[in-house]
Amino acid sequence: MSEQYVLETRNLVKEFKGFVAVDNVNLQVRQGDIHALIGPNGAGKTTVFNLLTKFLSPTRGQILYHGEDITSLKSAAIARKGIVRSFQISAVFPHMTALENIRIALQTAEGTSFSFWKSGASLNRLNQRCMELLDSVGLIEFANTTTVELAYGRKRALELATTLAMEPKLLLLDEPTQGMGSEDVERVVELVRKAAAGRTVLMVEHNLSVVSKLCDRITVLAQGAVLTEGDYQAVSADPRVREVYMGSDGSGERGGKSPAEQAEAAQ
Amino acid sequence: MSQSFNPADVRKAIIDQQKAQDRRKMLLNGVLLLLLLAAPFAMYPVFLMKILCFALFAVAFNLLFGFTGLLSFGHAAFLATGGYTTGYLLSNYSGLTTEVGIIAGTLVATALGLAFALLSIRRQGIYFAMVTLALAQLVYFFFVQSEFTGGEDGMHGIPRGHLFGLIDLSKNLNMYYFVLAVFIGCYLLVQRIVSSPYGQVLKAIKQNEPRAVSLGYNVDRYKVLAFVISAALAGLAGSMKSVVFQLASLNDAHWHMSGEVILMTLVGGMGTLLGPVVGATFVVNIEYQLSQGPLRDWVNPILGGIFVLTVLAFRSGIVGEIQKFLRKNLG
Numbered sequence: 001m002s003e004q005y006v007l008e009t010r011n012l013v014k015e016f017k018g019f020v021a022v023d024n025v026n027l028q029v030r031q032g033d034i035h036a037l038i039g040p041n042g043a044g045k046t047t048v049f050n051l052l053t054k055f056l057s058p059t060r061g062q063i064l065y066h067g068e069d070i071t072s073l074k075s076a077a078i079a080r081k082g083i084v085r086s087f088q089i090s091a092v093f094p095h096m097t098a099l100e101n102i103r104i105a106l107q108t109a110e111g112t113s114f115s116f117w118k119s120g121a122s123l124n125r126l127n128q129r130c131m132e133l134l135d136s137v138g139l140i141e142f143a144n145t146t147t148v149e150l151a152y153g154r155k156r157a158l159e160l161a162t163t164l165a166m167e168p169k170l171l172l173l174d175e176p177t178q179g180m181g182s183e184d185v186e187r188v189v190e191l192v193r194k195a196a197a198g199r200t201v202l203m204v205e206h207n208l209s210v211v212s213k214l215c216d217r218i219t220v221l222a223q224g225a226v227l228t229e230g231d232y233q234a235v236s237a238d239p240r241v242r243e244v245y246m247g248s249d250g251s252g253e254r255g256g257k258s259p260a261e262q263a264e265a266a267q
Numbered sequence: 268m269s270q271s272f273n274p275a276d277v278r279k280a281i282i283d284q285q286k287a288q289d290r291r292k293m294l295l296n297g298v299l300l301l302l303l304l305a306a307p308f309a310m311y312p313v314f315l316m317k318i319l320c321f322a323l324f325a326v327a328f329n330l331l332f333g334f335t336g337l338l339s340f341g342h343a344a345f346l347a348t349g350g351y352t353t354g355y356l357l358s359n360y361s362g363l364t365t366e367v368g369i370i371a372g373t374l375v376a377t378a379l380g381l382a383f384a385l386l387s388i389r390r391q392g393i394y395f396a397m398v399t400l401a402l403a404q405l406v407y408f409f410f411v412q413s414e415f416t417g418g419e420d421g422m423h424g425i426p427r428g429h430l431f432g433l434i435d436l437s438k439n440l441n442m443y444y445f446v447l448a449v450f451i452g453c454y455l456l457v458q459r460i461v462s463s464p465y466g467q468v469l470k471a472i473k474q475n476e477p478r479a480v481s482l483g484y485n486v487d488r489y490k491v492l493a494f495v496i497s498a499a500l501a502g503l504a505g506s507m508k509s510v511v512f513q514l515a516s517l518n519d520a521h522w523h524m525s526g527e528v529i530l531m532t533l534v535g536g537m538g539t540l541l542g543p544v545v546g547a548t549f550v551v552n553i554e555y556q557l558s559q560g561p562l563r564d565w566v567n568p569i570l571g572g573i574f575v576l577t578v579l580a581f582r583s584g585i586v587g588e589i590q591k592f593l594r595k596n597l598g
Contacts, residue, residue: 053481079483091478093471099281104471108483112464114492120462124282131274143277144284166482 005064006031006170006200007052007083012061014047014224021047023224025061029170029217034192034201036211038235039221040244045204046088048221049174052202053085054078065170080108082169088178088204090155094148098139098158101147102130105165129165137161137191153184157191164195171195173203177210189213212236220244292458295541303447312439313511318551319450320508325531325543327500330457332529333538334466335493336473340396340525341383341403345498347520348406349376349505351416354425354515365428365436369506376502377495379406384494388487400522407520421516425509436510446507453500458540460496469493530570534577536584545585 007029014022022044029035037045050056052063054075063071070078079085093101106126107113134140137157142150147158156176163171176192177185189210192201196214205211211218211232218235220227222244228235235241306315324346331337353372356363387398410416417423427436436442460466471479472486479486509515518524527550535546550570557566581588 055477055480074485075480076483076485079481084483085481087477087481091475091481093474093478095474096470100467104467104479105482107464107467110464113468113484114465114489116460116463116465116492116496118463118465119459120464120466121285123464123467124285127278127281128274131278135274140274140277144281162482 004031005029006066007202008064008067009048009052010062010064012048012051012063013059014044014051014056015059021224022051022058025221025224025226027219027226029200029202031200033216034196034203034214036215036218037202037204037221038206038208038211038218039227042223043221043244044224045221046174047224049085049172049204052078052172053083079166082167083172084163084166084168084170085172086159086163086174086176088174090152090159092147092155092159092162095146097144097146098134098150099127099130099143101158102133102162102165103127105162106130108166133161133165134158136164136194138187153180153187156180156184156188160188160191160195169199171199171201171203173201173205175204175206177205177207185210208236300451303451307440307443312443314555316443316446316511317508318548319446320504320511321528321531321551322544322547323450323453323507324501324504325528325535325547326454326457326540327497327504328528329532329537329543330460330500331493331497332532333542334461334473335469335490337490337494338392338396338529339383339399339494339497340522340529341399341401341406342497342501342528343520343522343524344383344403344406345376345380345501346505346508346524347410347515347517348379349373349502350509350515350519351410351422351505352376352502353506354422354509355415357425357428357510358422361426363428364432365430365510368428369503369510372506372509373499373503376505377499380495380498380502381491383498384491388490388494400525403520403522403525407517407522410517410520416515416517419517421514421518422509423514425513425515427510427513442511446511449503449507453503454540454544457500461540465489465492527570530574532584534573534584536586536588536590539584539586539590542584542586549585 005028007027009025009027012022012025012027013020025048027048037048039045047056051058054073058071062069065081065083070081093104103123103126106129107123110126112118112122131140131143134143137160139154139157139161142154147155150158160176173192177188180188185207192214195201215232217229218232219229220235220241227240227244228238328339328342331339349372352375353368356371357365357368383399383402386402387395390398411418427442430436430445434441436445468479468484468489472484472489476486505519508519531546531550532543533546534549535544536542553570554566557563557569562569577584583591
């Protein structure tokens with residue numbers, strides 16, 4: 001019965017010249033969940049993301065979306081199926097306005113994207129929807145601002161709005177709060193919570209207080225393999241999870257603290 | 268904060284701004300059109316036609332380089348293919364009217380462009396440039412070996428003929444207005460393409476390709492189309508040029524020509540509409556002026572110096588720098 005899972009991977013493997021970055025990962029994402037993928041640096045979280053969206057091709061294994069095998073689809077086709085990803089570094093179109101950024105996403109559904117003879121003004125009817133999306137992330141006054149001039153937190157908010165414009169069924173967020181100050185983190189948590197209504201979200205996240213607040217289910221990766229899976233309580237109580245976080249580097253970096261400590265420190 | 272920003276007002280402001288921009292563009296285009304219409308009475312028409320043909324070539328190249336972010340180092344192949352095809356047809360089939368020869372030249376260049384694009388589009392950056400260069404060299408040696416091109420001697424005495432069988436193009440003034448009409452048509456076409464829904468996607472691909480992919484765009488297809496349109500217009504420029512000069516030569520197929528169009532585009536301002544036109548005018552003029560004077564053996568080093576200077580100090584080119592200046596000083 002794979003139907004109950006929106007996304008499922010079976011024995012997913014990615015090798016780079018003998019180095020196993022992703023090792024037999026069986027991931028199951030349930031409909032409607034906010035599912036977190038955590039783990040110390042180098043655990044293979046972003047690689048898994050890249051495999052799911054076919055920015056990398058898996059060496060072995062299968063990816064199923066609503067039970068359908070999508071392992072051989074291309075990135076763009078996967079996006080059109082409703083699996084839309086964000087990136088670790090903010091992925092915006094820097095020399096377009098905020099409104100134009102979102103319009104690019106809305107345009108996919110228009111079917112005029114090859115119409116090189118059509119006037120650009122034909123896109124203006126998408127502006128209203130763009131404004132609604134900008135409003136939902138609090139960026140309406142920046143509609144006509146060139147994106148490169150926006151502050152980092154706002155770029156990420158814009159990126160999220162652009163992703164939502166695709167009406168994704170499954171949202172893949174790669175570290176949505178990375179590099180943000182605590183105020184921005186709060187805002188993004190709210191945005192993700194809002195965005196997750198009626199959708200399924202899979203997110204890579206380092207900030208464990210964010211994970212504890214948002215996520216229904218957590219998968220812990222270590223050295224490319226699934227270490228454990230469960231809700232926040234179960235995972236943070238697991239001694240093996242403490243060990244990989246402590247053991248990987250004790251240098252006081254983010255990964256150096258146990259999940260529980262980090263969550264406490266952040267609260 | 269959000270009370271002061273009524274979405275409807277902002278939307279209206281954006282549309283008003285677009286209209287103001289369009290008006291400014293129209294005004295500028297109008298002034299340039301008048302100048303170009305009057306130009307043959309002040310300058311030698313053949314020289315002006317040379318500028319227009321190279322300007323069209325550079326505009327075509329810029330669609331790919333400036334607006335899509337793909338650096339082709341093989342555009343000479345399309346210029347030459349257009350020129351040779353048109354030259355061959357008009358020389359050997361006297362029944363053909365000029366425009367048929369030109370259209371045929373453009374179509375053959377378009378087909379060649381499609382072949383180039385399919386072979387090269389999956390490569391990125393420098394590899395893409397290298398594949399296009401290699402393919403263009405292949406085409407160059409094909410032209411060197413072929414008999415119909417006249418090899419090293421080139422193809423001479425191509426008849427200008429009659430446009431639509433009616434207008435005598437051997438008169439320079441008639442020829443000039445024909446070239447001007449074609450140029451303006453192509454310029455407006457590129458202007459339209461850049462602002463079209465398709466142009467928006469090209470912009471997105473140029474600025475952040477992985478993001479465009481993740482939004483569901485099959486970027487290779489968009490790039491192929493841009494490449495084919497660019498090759499078609501470059502071929503058209505070559506066809507026009509062979510009719511204007513009644514000559515098609517290996518110079519047009521040589522990789523120097525691919526380099527020269529990069530120079531024109533960079534000096535004028537890549538990614539601007541007018542930039543390649545200004546750049547072509549500038550380069551053709553410099554070449555002509557220098558070749559008349561004591562520095563005639565120094566044309567290439569001087570152009571090289573200008574190239575280096577542009578890349579180091581004036582990245583945005585002539586038009587780009589003027590735009591920056593205007594934006595800074597006029598808000």
